Amino acid sequence: MQLNNKKILLTGASGGIGKAVATRLSDAGAIVSLVGRKRGTLTQLLASVGTQHHLLVADINSTEGRSRVAQHCTEKQIDIVINCAGVLEFGLYEEQSQSSIEGMVMTNMLSPMLLCQQLIAPLKLRPEAAMINIGSIFGSIGHPGFTAYCASKHGLRGFSEALQRELADSAIKVGYLAPRATDTEFNSAQVIALNKALGNSMDSPELVATELIRLLESNQAQRFMGWPEKLFVKINGLLPNLVGRALIKNLGLIKQHSKLSSGE
Numbered sequence: 001m002q003l004n005n006k007k008i009l010l011t012g013a014s015g016g017i018g019k020a021v022a023t024r025l026s027d028a029g030a031i032v033s034l035v036g037r038k039r040g041t042l043t044q045l046l047a048s049v050g051t052q053h054h055l056l057v058a059d060i061n062s063t064e065g066r067s068r069v070a071q072h073c074t075e076k077q078i079d080i081v082i083n084c085a086g087v088l089e090f091g092l093y094e095e096q097s098q099s100s101i102e103g104m105v106m107t108n109m110l111s112p113m114l115l116c117q118q119l120i121a122p123l124k125l126r127p128e129a130a131m132i133n134i135g136s137i138f139g140s141i142g143h144p145g146f147t148a149y150c151a152s153k154h155g156l157r158g159f160s161e162a163l164q165r166e167l168a169d170s171a172i173k174v175g176y177l178a179p180r181a182t183d184t185e186f187n188s189a190q191v192i193a194l195n196k197a198l199g200n201s202m203d204s205p206e207l208v209a210t211e212l213i214r215l216l217e218s219n220q221a222q223r224f225m226g227w228p229e230k231l232f233v234k235i236n237g238l239l240p241n242l243v244g245r246a247l248i249k250n251l252g253l254i255k256q257h258s259k260l261s262s263g264e
């Protein structure tokens, strides 16, 4: 898909990956509607990418916020929607609050699902359209310390796969991008320390933006990022006990870092 002159709505625009994606899309000649909850951050981003773009302050977890996003998509004749908003709380599942679990499932899975449903009708009016959901490698591998987050991203991946197949006879492409750990404020100091202790690499948000553009420009429905992470995704699908044994060996380290997270 050609991106020049495409009208693209991007949730999570004020975040680390969102800013890099907005910049790359702007460079590719697209007109981007930047969605987030913080007007100040969005205004700064708008000033840096250019005033031909648009800004929309909306909380995707509210019915009213999603309705305004849908109305904006209709009014601006949006061609492509990128669901990039997300939240993460690291810690042992038994210790997480109900509101933290609800927040992850809502923001990372249910709100993008509800938004996609509202946007199918306006996107069907466009000659060429796409909905891209930003998942995670943790949408394919259950990782201790990230249980609710993994659940939300597994759900988002399954949703994207099914919807892609359901809309295969339409002009709407549904895509799913799975980054590995990325250097943004999304990851707390404890998660960064854990990644370091586990020897996990971190990508730049610019690399994620490049992969997203590749996904949009290709006929692929899914892209997984990072080596060896994308190999682990395949092995976990075939031999989950093998990957499980390797991850369980790290349980002590994960618990130690989760204690730092809960301030113990």
Ligand SMILES: NC(=O)c1ccc[n+]([C@@H]2O[C@H](COP(=O)([O-])OP(=O)(O)OC[C@H]3O[C@@H](n4cnc5c(N)ncnc54)[C@H](OP(=O)(O)O)[C@@H]3O)[C@@H](O)[C@H]2O)c1
Pocket: 011, 012, 013, 014, 015, 016, 017, 018, 035, 036, 037, 038, 041, 058, 059, 060, 061, 083, 084, 085, 086, 087, 107, 108, 134, 135, 136, 137, 178, 179, 180, 181, 182, 183, 184, 185, 186, 187
């Ligand atoms: N960073 C990583 O290591 C990593 C790895 C794999 C996948 N991902 C995925 O990549 C995506 C972007 O992550 P990031 O690293 O850019 O995170 P980030 O820097 O923390 O940004 C998160 C973005 O989500 C927005 N957001 C959160 N809740 C929202 C809500 N209720 N309504 C509207 N916007 C909301 C935030 O907007 P406000 O400014 O309004 O809060 C912000 O723009 C997420 O889906 C994440 O799961 C990240």
